Amino acid sequence: MPKIIEFARTTLIKADVTSSFSTLAKLMLKENIGSIVITENDDIIGFIDDKTILRLVSQGQNMKELPITDFIQKFPLIYQDTHLLDAWQDVKDHESERYGIINDEGKIEGIIRKRTIKRFRYLILKEEMHIDDDFLME
Numbered sequence: 001m002p003k004i005i006e007f008a009r010t011t012l013i014k015a016d017v018t019s020s021f022s023t024l025a026k027l028m029l030k031e032n033i034g035s036i037v038i039t040e041n042d043d044i045i046g047f048i049d050d051k052t053i054l055r056l057v058s059q060g061q062n063m064k065e066l067p068i069t070d071f072i073q074k075f076p077l078i079y080q081d082t083h084l085l086d087a088w089q090d091v092k093d094h095e096s097e098r099y100g101i102i103n104d105e106g107k108i109e110g111i112i113r114k115r116t117i118k119r120f121r122y123l124i125l126k127e128e129m130h131i132d133d134d135f136l137m138e
Contacts, residue, residue, distance in 0.1 A: 004087045005080040007120050008101045008110030012037045017045060017072075021063040025053055035098055035111065038072050044108050046072035047098065075100030080109055088121045 013031045015024055017040040024036050028050055035049040052071050056063060076096045078087050080103050091099060091114050099117075101110040 001083040001085060002120075002124065003080065004078055004082045004084055004112060004117070005101050005110055007084060007116055008112040009033070010101075010110040012044075012108070012111065014039050014044075016040070017069060019068060021053060021056070021066065021068060024048055024068065025050075028053075034113075037108070037111070038068065044075075044100075046074045047111070048072060049098065051097075073098075075108065075111070077102050077108075078112070084117065084120055084124065088117050091117060 013027060013033055014037045015027060017038055019038075027036055028034065034051075035047045037044055038046050038048060048068055048071055052073070053063075056066065056071070073096075075098065076091070076094060077100045078090060080101050082090070087099075094114075097114050099112050099114070100108040101112060103109050
């Protein structure tokens, strides 16, 4: 059975805790990602996602005056050797959309979205049950 780390984004795009929202947004666009890992003294302290930035903009917030520290989210964690189907059981009722994948030392090695887990769970179960797409469309 496949492990969760096999499906995670393992190239972590990071920004320092002193970065501005403008810097984060530009980095997200450049890297085509929905979240930035926030670090302090090279230690991961959480993340900020595109939804947070969009919510603040839509509320008319002055992004230049807001410190990103007030909006950093903590990653719920999943151990890297957790099987994908087991990971779904852990996250399906959790409200977070992003999860940190940790190694034996507790270091974050990757990030995965709940919908990615759900999508690959579907594909794995479909393959195990030998169900083709025509059957699903009926």
